[in-house]
Amino acid sequence: MNIFAAIGAITLAFLAETGRFSQFTLSAVLHCLRPPFFVGIWARQMMSIGYYSLPVVGLTAFFTGGVLALQIYIGGTRFNAESIVPTIVVLGITRELGPVIGGLMVAGRVSAAIAAEIGTMRVTEQIDALTTLSTNPFNYLIAPRLIAAVVTLPLLVFIGDIIGVMGGFIVSTQSLGFNPATYIKNTADFVEVGDVTSGLWKAAVFGFIIALMGCYHGFHSRGGAQGVGSATTYAVVAASILILAANYVMTSILFSD
Amino acid sequence: MAATPKIELKSVHKSFGPKTVLDGVNLRVRPGESLVVIGGSGTGKSVMLKCILGLMYPDKGKIFIDGEDTTRISGRAREQAMRKFGMLFQGAALFDSLPVWENVAFGLIRGRKLRRGEAKDIAMDKLAKVGLSEDVAMLSPAELSGGMQKRVGLARAIAADPEIIFFDEPTTGLDPIMADVINELIVDSVRDLGATTLSITHDMASARKIADHIAMLYKGHIIWSGPAEDIDQTGNEYVDQFIHGRAEGPIQMEVRRP
Ligand SMILES: Nc1ncnc2c1ncn2[C@@H]1O[C@H](COP(=O)(O)OP(=O)(O)OP(=O)(O)O)[C@@H](O)[C@H]1O
Ligand SMILES: [Mg+2]
Numbered sequence: 001m002n003i004f005a006a007i008g009a010i011t012l013a014f015l016a017e018t019g020r021f022s023q024f025t026l027s028a029v030l031h032c033l034r035p036p037f038f039v040g041i042w043a044r045q046m047m048s049i050g051y052y053s054l055p056v057v058g059l060t061a062f063f064t065g066g067v068l069a070l071q072i073y074i075g076g077t078r079f080n081a082e083s084i085v086p087t088i089v090v091l092g093i094t095r096e097l098g099p100v101i102g103g104l105m106v107a108g109r110v111s112a113a114i115a116a117e118i119g120t121m122r123v124t125e126q127i128d129a130l131t132t133l134s135t136n137p138f139n140y141l142i143a144p145r146l147i148a149a150v151v152t153l154p155l156l157v158f159i160g161d162i163i164g165v166m167g168g169f170i171v172s173t174q175s176l177g178f179n180p181a182t183y184i185k186n187t188a189d190f191v192e193v194g195d196v197t198s199g200l201w202k203a204a205v206f207g208f209i210i211a212l213m214g215c216y217h218g219f220h221s222r223g224g225a226q227g228v229g230s231a232t233t234y235a236v237v238a239a240s241i242l243i244l245a246a247n248y249v250m251t252s253i254l255f256s257d
Numbered sequence: 258m259a260a261t262p263k264i265e266l267k268s269v270h271k272s273f274g275p276k277t278v279l280d281g282v283n284l285r286v287r288p289g290e291s292l293v294v295i296g297g298s299g300t301g302k303s304v305m306l307k308c309i310l311g312l313m314y315p316d317k318g319k320i321f322i323d324g325e326d327t328t329r330i331s332g333r334a335r336e337q338a339m340r341k342f343g344m345l346f347q348g349a350a351l352f353d354s355l356p357v358w359e360n361v362a363f364g365l366i367r368g369r370k371l372r373r374g375e376a377k378d379i380a381m382d383k384l385a386k387v388g389l390s391e392d393v394a395m396l397s398p399a400e401l402s403g404g405m406q407k408r409v410g411l412a413r414a415i416a417a418d419p420e421i422i423f424f425d426e427p428t429t430g431l432d433p434i435m436a437d438v439i440n441e442l443i444v445d446s447v448r449d450l451g452a453t454t455l456s457i458t459h460d461m462a463s464a465r466k467i468a469d470h471i472a473m474l475y476k477g478h479i480i481w482s483g484p485a486e487d488i489d490q491t492g493n494e495y496v497d498q499f500i501h502g503r504a505e506g507p508i509q510m511e512v513r514r515p
Contacts, residue, residue, distance in 0.1 A: 036367075125350040128312045132344040133413075134336045134368030 024216050031138035032146055041144040049110050049145065049211070050152025054159065056109055057102045061160035064097050065089060065167025073176050085178070086186035089168035091195055095255075098161040099199045100247050103206035106153065107213075107239040114145055114214025115235035119221035119228035127219070142219070145211045153207030154200040161196065198254045205250065206243050213239035261324040263288045263421060263453040264309060269318035270477075271304055278304050279315065280477030286470075291447055291454045293464045293485070295499060296474035297508065302457040303347060305474070306423050309455070310344060311335050322421070340368065343419035343452075347426045349410035351398035358384065358394035361412045369417060383412040387442055404431045411439065415446045422447070424456040428463045440466040461500050464488075473499065475508070 068089050076082040118141060121127050130137050165187060172178040213235045221231035262285040271279040278301035286292045296302050307313040309320055311327065320328045327338050351360050359366075361383055362376035371379075384394055387408040398406055407427065414422055427443060428436035440463050447454050447467075458464050464471060465485065472482035473496050481493045488500060498506030 121352075125346050125348060126352055128307070128310075129344070129346060129350040129352070129413075131312060131335075132310055132339055132342055133364035134339045135363070136336065140367070 020220075021216065024219070025212060027138055028142050028146055028212065028215065031136065032143045034139075036139055038140055038144060041140065042147055045144045045148035046152050048113075049106075049148045050156055053106050053109055053152075053156055056105050057156050057160045058163045060101050060105050061093070061098060061164035062167040064101055065093055065164035065169075066171040068092050068097065068164075069168035069171040069176065073172070082176075083186070085172055085176070086168070086183050087190040089172075090165050090187045090191045093164040093168070094161050094191065094195045094199045096199075096247075096251070098164055099157050099202040099206060100243065102157045102160045103153070103203065103210065103243045103247075104240055106149075106156065106206075107210050107243060108236055110149065111210050111214040111235040111239040112232045114211060115218040115221070115232045116228055118142075118215055118218030119231040122219060122221050123224055123227060137219075142215045145215055146208060149207035149211035150204050151207070153203040153210070157199060157203035158196070161199065198250075201254065202247060202250050205246055209242045209246060210239050213242065260288055262286060262321070263290070263323060264455060265321040265324075266305075266309070267319045267321070269305070269308060269315045269320065271301070271308060271313065271315050277477055279308070281318070282474070282477070282479055284472060284479055284482075286453055286455055288453055289451060290469050291444075291456070291467055292470045292472060293456045293458060293468035294472050294474055294479075295458060295461070295464055297499070298459070300474050301477060302474055303425055306344075306425055306455070306457060310342060310423065311338070336368075340417070341420045343414035343417065343422040345407075345410045345414040345422070345424045345427055347429070349398075349403075349406040351406055351409055351413070353398050355397075356394065357389075357396055357398060357401070357409050360398065360409060361394075361416050363413065364417045380412070380416060383416050384409070386415075386446070387412045388438065404435050407431060407439065408442075411442060415450065418450050418452075420450075420452055422450075422452050422454045424454065424458075426458055426460075427456065428458065428460045433462075436460065436463060437466070439463075443467050461502075 069085055072085050072088045073082055076084050118127075121141070127137050127141070130140060169180070169183055169187075172183055173180045217231040217235040217238070218228075221227045264284070264286040266282050266284040269279050269282045270277070282305060284292075284294075294302055294305070304313065308315045309322075311330065314329060318328070319326055322338060322341065327335075330338060351357075352363065355363070358377055358380045361380035362371075362373070365371045365376035365379060366373060381391065381394060384390075389405065389408055389412070393401070393405065398409065401409065407430070411427065414424070424443060427439050431439060443454070443456070444467055446452070454467070456467060465488070468485040470482065471485050471488050472479050474480075475495055481491055481496050483491065488496070491497065494507050498508050
């Protein structure tokens with residue numbers, strides 16, 4: 001095959017995919033804003049996306065906070081700067097690790113689940129059946145998941161932030177010999193509202209990415225069980241990479257001044 | 258010409274990549290008529306239905322419903338057009354997250370905005386019509402046999418009393434008695450609703466029972482169509498081979514190539 005033809009074909013396929021994805025995203029967002037709103041289904045999705053992710057997010061946050069305290073303590077002793085531990089733990093958790101690790105964990109759980117469910121509905125023609133019953137699949141399937149993820153991820157991350165700081169506190173006071181009252185005072189004195197809200201903004205964006213990737217890959221899956229399987233994999237991989245990329249971009253915007 | 262046809266296809270083409278599935282299909286279904294399309298596996302019968310339903314867009318050609326061009330409509334206009342339709346999918350396509358009765362009531366609750374209680378009564382009534390009892394209504398579709406799923410699919414297709422009903426292989430995978438029960442149900446519901454139907458099948462017994470007209474799809478074209486009673490004297494070798502299910506004849510299955 002002619003090399004130019006090959007490059008051309010790849011470019012065209014890439015452009016077609018980009019176009020399809022942009023169209024899907026636009027349509028998904030528009031249907032979040034446009035009735036009919038299936039409020040009962042939004043609530044159910046918030047339960048399954050948000051509430052049932054709590055154990056996962058809570059546990060990872062706890063251990064992340066704990067290990068952060070340990071590492072900073074080890075690093076800090078080299079400069080006689082152990083007292084920095086509470087401050088760095090709270091800043092690290094709220095600004096970066098809370099949203100990013102929480103987002104990645106939820107991506108693994110939720111993007112996969114969404115892609116598998118919607119993908120199965122696609123290959124068993126349930127999505128076609130929805131359409132023939134005068135129900136728009138964007139309103140009924142996609143909007144509720146996007147809305148639920150964007151609303152619940154910041155809540156999850158906020159709870160994760162608290163648990164993460166607690167993890168740092170427990171490790172510091174139980175095994176590193178910090179005074180509990182001083183630890184809490186140092187945490188509270190140095191953390192600012194902006195540190196927390198910037199992390200929550202990130203979480204909302206990550207929620208959007210997680211639900212969008214699950215929906216997009218599920219919606220376009222084809223070819224039976226195998227197709228659904230690869231849609232699930234793509235959804236998790238794409239969501240994770242996009243979360244890390246978006247995190248970089250948002251960090252450079254949010255903390256630029 | 259008398260009344261406007263309920264459904265009309267004009268030179269509909271559809272390909273998937275290099276593979277041409279529909280290659281200029283022309284078809285009309287008159288109001289109140291029951292048309293059955295027969296044809297081998299993989300000849301594009303389901304694709305044709307999906308084009309009419311707007312689940313796929315044809316590459317070329319036009320589709321008219323009640324004389325209106327619906328080939329490329331979308332959004333609200335499509336949802337409006339869908340209200341005329343009921344569809345039984347080949348694989349039933351029941352929503353596995355909902356119990357049986359909610360599957361049947363789905364179009365009534367979501368599409369027509371009926372109250373749940375009211376929709377449930379109608380759903381129970383339709384389920385009774387297809388011979389399913391109240392306790393089945395509470396089960397999830399995964400707990401049903403294939404034949405029961407088909408019947409639920411049928412109940413869902415007729416739940417909103419549509420003007421036009423599509424049946425994609427209503428009897429495949431059913432035992433002969435149940436197949437005949439389904440055929441009876443189709444004939445009855447069409448008579449009760451005065452609906453127009455377009456069915457697809459390879460089951461000739463079923464075709465003879467439910468059809469007023471029969472059309473045969475082969476290699477992307479309608480190669481024969483006519484009144485159901487003429488099916489045995491078409492003089493068309495393709496049709497003859499198909500209705501008698503002979504391996505020898507002009508239709509060569511891919512597997513038989515030496
Ligand atoms: N979404 C799709 N993408 C690619 N090819 C498709 C798609 N849908 C159908 N086809 C192809 O179109 C052809 C016709 O498929 P279709 O499902 O209409 O067959 P059919 O006549 O309904 O057969 P059967 O009686 O077995 O159901 C098949 O060869 C199939 O491979
Ligand atoms: Mg088919």
